[in-house]
Amino acid sequence: MTTFQPEPVPGQAPPPDSVHPRDSNAHSPTSVARLGDTIRGFVETWGSVWVEGEIxxxxxxxxxxxxxxxxLTTDATISIRIWSSTRQRLPADLAxxxxxxxxxxxDYFxxxxxxxxxxxxxxxxxLGDQLERLERLRVQLRGEGLFDPSRKKPLPFLPHLIGLITGENSDAEKDVH
Structure with missing residues (x-):
């Protein structure tokens, strides 16, 4: 498909789609679409990579x-997506x-x-670090007997006071009200 590109007029900036991002400047900018297409083209040249991390x-x-x-060692994160056709081939218990x-x-959209x-x-x-710490804490608390059924108290039929810990003006607070 060919799009109409008007002839450049001397003294006027060329149409944004005709300017490659690396050649853009304040007087001859590129278009958002051309920049996005350039980024996508660059990203598509990368191959697949195996990475290790925590979900x-x-x-x-x-x-x-x-x-x-x-x-696993820094706060760096990546966004992932798994299409349903791929998900069927993966372990069902990923979490x-x-x-x-x-x-x-x-991929760049x-x-x-x-x-x-x-x-x-x-x-x-x-196990990821967060889940591993949680599991160690569970083992420790179980060892101290804190999960023993004899320590549990029944909830009152009609509580006199209910506490809600949430962010101010949050949806959770609005839901309770």
């Missing part, structure tokens, strides 16, 4: 997963807190300017 977010929508993976190795390929990684394979390699 920190796992949102299932329409059979697809949209989530995040965190580096937040799992330490995983995943094969990912970068020009319409929204979003950058994420499509997962083509993923496997468990252990």
């Amino acid at each position: 920190t977010s796992w949102n299932l929508r329409g059979g697809n997963v949209f989530g995040r993976m965190k580096d 937040v807190g799992d330490r995983v190795v995943a094969c990912v390929k970068a 020009t319409r929204t300017g979003d950058f994420s990684f499509a997962v083509s394979a993923m496997r468990h390699v252990g």
